[in-house]
Amino acid sequence: MLDDLIFDKWHEECGVFGIYGHENAAELTYYALYALQHRGQESAGIATIDGEKMYHHKNMGLVAEVFSNDILKTLKGHAAIGHVRYSTTGLSTVQNAQPLTFGFLRGSMALAHNGNLINAHQLHAFLEEHGSIFQSTSDTEVVAHLIARSGYPTLEENIRASISMVKGAYAFVVLTDEKLVALRDPMGLRPMALGRFGDAYVVASETCAFDAIGAEFVRDIEPGEMIVIDREGLRSERFAAQNRKALCTFEYIYFARPDSNIDGFNVHTVRKQFGRLLAREHPVDADVVIGVPDSSISAAIGYAEEAGIPYEIGLIKNRYVGRTFIQPSQELRALGVKLKLSAVRGVVEGKRVVMIDDSIVRGTTSGRIVSMLREAGAIEVHVRISSPPVTHPCFYGIDTSAREELIASKKSVEEIREFIGADSLAYLSEANMMKAFGVESLQAHSYCNACFTGRYPTEIYEDLNKFALER
Missing domain, CATH: 3.60.20.10 (Aminohydrolase, N-terminal nucleophile (Ntn) domain)
Structure with a gap:
């Protein structure tokens, strides 16, 4: 796929x-x-x-x-x-x-x-x-x-x-x-x-x-x-x-639809609050805020409102690139992200851009989007992530990379910034992420943040993998 x-x-x-x-x-x-x-x-x-x-x-x-x-x-x-x-x-x-x-x-x-x-x-x-x-x-x-x-x-x-x-x-x-x-x-x-x-x-x-x-x-x-x-x-x-x-917590960060309500919280409202808290924690001088569609749009709106920077649609998602689209050859694979996303030159050209995304897993796509924005004329690209760094795999029903493939498990924030080519990079802290749910203490919350912390709520078996039941 x-x-x-x-x-x-x-x-x-x-x-x-x-x-x-x-x-x-x-x-x-x-x-x-x-x-x-x-x-x-x-x-x-x-x-x-x-x-x-x-x-x-x-x-x-x-x-x-x-x-x-x-x-x-x-x-x-x-x-x-x-x-x-x-x-x-x-x-x-x-x-x-x-x-x-x-x-x-x-x-x-x-x-x-x-x-x-x-x-x-x-x-x-x-x-x-x-x-x-x-x-x-x-x-x-x-x-x-x-x-x-x-x-x-x-x-x-x-x-x-x-x-x-x-x-x-x-x-x-x-x-x-x-x-x-x-x-x-x-x-x-x-x-x-x-x-x-x-x-x-x-x-x-x-x-x-x-x-x-x-x-x-x-x-x-x-x-x-x-x-x-x-x-x-x-x-x-x-x-x-x-x-x-x-x-x-990834239900709110990425998986669920914005119009869904889960355990008393509207997903869009929570994501927007993530963006507000991210703007307070990691402000930056910029001309425009954009979000990576679709799951980051709510956080981008929240960031823009809190920072007093205009929100714009700077990336367009091609909704007709389907599940069965022809697989690009190895030499064209680096261009593949352009099949899914395109930058709006009229929005980003000559601008200092804050790009909001919900997470970075391997870092490859983030780097390609940053490059795309620069090609469209952005003079600065500041990446802000509306969740903490993903450092551990999930074993509870999310198909995640092995830990060694998670870029934040082996690189510092500065090394990731350099890898994706951004002018600056910052993540929402776990403490601030929890504040979006009204939680003031990390010692007393009712969410699973294991992918950020390695603190799994259950015992974990070493032989866990997607194909454990295959012959």
Whole structure:
């Protein structure tokens, strides 16, 4: 994919959606997945139930590529779950596309998952030794086998027993012949929200999915909470105590859509506050502030307002460079960023430019954008990053580089500045980043900043990698 070749951003994780109690469940799920497309572009899938049978369809590609009107008509039923995927465990194959569907003694079951199970490798080996046969290399299937092997009389008891063996980050939706179940990991590392659509209930990774179908946001699903929805209505229970909350801050920095609300905070508002705090912490004399589209625009507006410097659209994103764009040859790869972005000469020419970006991972793209701005006539380029330096990989559902590929893990800020060719470079500190959430003490916050600090909220296994379950 083009992004893999020329962009050094972290990839989104996955997006999940579920609905129970509506005759057009499949169609509504389709529109919700459209709204969640930014969270994963490798594959998409929907599973539905009509009380007697489960129907499902999934394939590689974007939501609009995977589903047609004819396909949606075959997905009958009053309840559905859907998924958009970027692979963080397992290869990018149709076998690993979700929802995963199974038939067993108690009937049909479909699962969809956002996150990463850090002990999936160990559980996978245990299950294989005890006779389980896997049809995918996704960590999600591990949970399905655990549920199927549990001998309790109710689905809720089987899920509770199975999930107690799992470690890591997850937001699960489970669909059976009779029920829709949604659950969020005990630390709340991955987001999940509950809503209403008329008499139907909906759950989603982000509230933008509710907005897309006209559903009403009810509340965030709490860490360690399991929601069960069936013909009797909705009920909630805790399957694990919440010892510490650790929502991933990158949801606000980069992953989530600006119009989403996560755990009480609007994403755009938080990003804008990041920019304001960044301007206070690292001011610079300049003529114009620009943001790297799309995730840095909100922070750039905040920086400009706080600094009293005009905000302008200085970079234009080409939205028609798709997932399947022809891969550039090695000798042209350095020019590839221009396929995605172009500088607005009329905005930056002869100007001292502050370029706001949300993060630097490997540094290659940042350097190319700085060069592009200089070619367009910028006389100075000052780079400001609305998050701390990324020094450690993530193991909770974000496909990150190995630590040795993270430029901030081996270079100082000054060395990174020199590498990307900027006139100055500065990052938002962790302390100021937390102030955007009203947190004044780094000793008492409820977010995961492990990629900046190396302070992981769970134990980490040394053999963790994306392809741990491959043969």
